[in-house]
Each structure stands twice: as C-alpha cells, then as structure tokens.
Amino acid sequence: AQTVTQSQPEMSVQEAETVTLSCTYDTSESDYYLFWYKQPPSRQMILVIRQEAYKQQNATENRFSVNFQKAAKSFSLKISDSQLGDAAMYFCAYRFYGQNFVFGPGTRLSVLP
Amino acid sequence: EPEVTQTPSHQVTQMGQEVILRCVPISNHLYFYWYRQILGQKVEFLVSFYNNEISEKSEIFDDQFSVERPDGSNFTLKIRSTKLEDSAMYFCASSQGGDNYGYTFGSGTRLTVV
Numbered sequence: 001a002q003t004v005t006q007s008q009p010e011m012s013v014q015e016a017e018t019v020t021l022s023c024t025y026d027t028s029e030s031d032y033y034l035f036w037y038k039q040p041p042s043r044q045m046i047l048v049i050r051q052e053a054y055k056q057q058n059a060t061e062n063r064f065s066v067n068f069q070k071a072a073k074s075f076s077l078k079i080s081d082s083q084l085g086d087a088a089m090y091f092c093a094y095r096f097y098g099q100n101f102v103f104g105p106g107t108r109l110s111v112l113p
Numbered sequence: 114e115p116e117v118t119q120t121p122s123h124q125v126t127q128m129g130q131e132v133i134l135r136c137v138p139i140s141n142h143l144y145f146y147w148y149r150q151i152l153g154q155k156v157e158f159l160v161s162f163y164n165n166e167i168s169e170k171s172e173i174f175d176d177q178f179s180v181e182r183p184d185g186s187n188f189t190l191k192i193r194s195t196k197l198e199d200s201a202m203y204f205c206a207s208s209q210g211g212d213n214y215g216y217t218f219g220s221g222t223r224l225t226v227v
Contacts, residue, residue: 037218042220043150043202043220043221043223044218044220044221045156045204045218045221046218047216047218091155091156093156099169100146100158100161100169100171101148101156101158101216102158103155103156103157104155105154105155106155
C-alpha cells in the first residue's frame, strides 16, 4: 500500500525567508501524481502545487516550488519570501492513476513577523 | 473559478441521530468523493462515486454510511446513526475525470456529535 510521510510535524520561518517542507512516499508504481495542499485555520483544502511523476522538471507556482527526486521518492516543498498568509497546515499527497488520494500527516507551518 | 459547495458549514447532532451532509460538485465533473479529517489527524478517503454508483470505498465507509446523487446537482453523504467518533471535518471533492484533471475540494462540513 502507498504511504506518505512528513517527518516535520511543525516548522517555523521568519517572514520573507525561505522554508522547505519535507515529504517522502512509498509506491511501486512508476506513473503517479504528487500534490501539496494547504489547509489554513478555515480548514479548507487548497491546492498549492502538483507534479506528474513522468515529468523530470520540478513544478513551480509563483513563490512555491518543489524538489522532486523520483528515485529517492522525495517531494519537498520550498516556499520563498514567506508571508504571514502562508501560515497553515501543509499536506503532501500521492495519487495513482484513477485512485483516491493518500495524504501525509501534515506539517504545521508558522510564519513569524 | 468554479467551486465545490458544501452545506452546512457546521452541523451539531446528537449521538444516534442521522445526518446528511450535502455537496454541490462542479457542474461538468463526473467523479465525486468524500474524505474525512478527524481533528488533528490526516485527511482520509471515504468513498468515490461515478456513474451513479460507488466505485471505491475505504474500510471507514461501513454500513452506517451511504452516498447518493438524488438529482443532477447534489451529492450527499448520509450517516445513519452517528457516533461520537464520527466528529470530524468532511470534505467533498469532484473531478472531471482522468488524471490530467485535478480534484477540487469543497470547504468542508464540520460535524460535531454530542
């Protein structure tokens, strides 16, 4: 069964600084999708970024980028120029073609002014 | 941007009562899902629904749960006899289909069983 691990239950970053959230996963599949979701205090699930495993190029969305290491089964999220509004719970998720999401346990990110 | 709408945002119910959580998926989406997040824990898959039938369900989705698409727009999750441990945030999601299309999650319904 696929599993997703986030080894950092909590992280903090100074405003305007850069922070990296870690995620590793386990799968025997070669084609799949990886996601980072943000969950603010409102508890809504907001897609931050997604990566197709067959693409070697790392996905980027404005201040958010990933470091996808397929052989190592690692998918970290880098947030540059951190803003107060980035404070939230961040979930890494895996999805194999046609199947449901498998979520990691989450990392709570605090942004310090 | 199209949204998945969930109502109510917060529901309080007595143990043993039935609850129905409602979702309006995005209109041209074909696949529908329910996920659950117990406070402080990770989001867990409950069930997926396609072509008017359940396509996959987890072990959490036991006989007390059911889903229905009663008309062309709503997608509901019914819990027949609620238990204290059913207290959680319930997320509906929909997708157009295939894996070139991402999910869209609703904003969730917080269910509190007392």
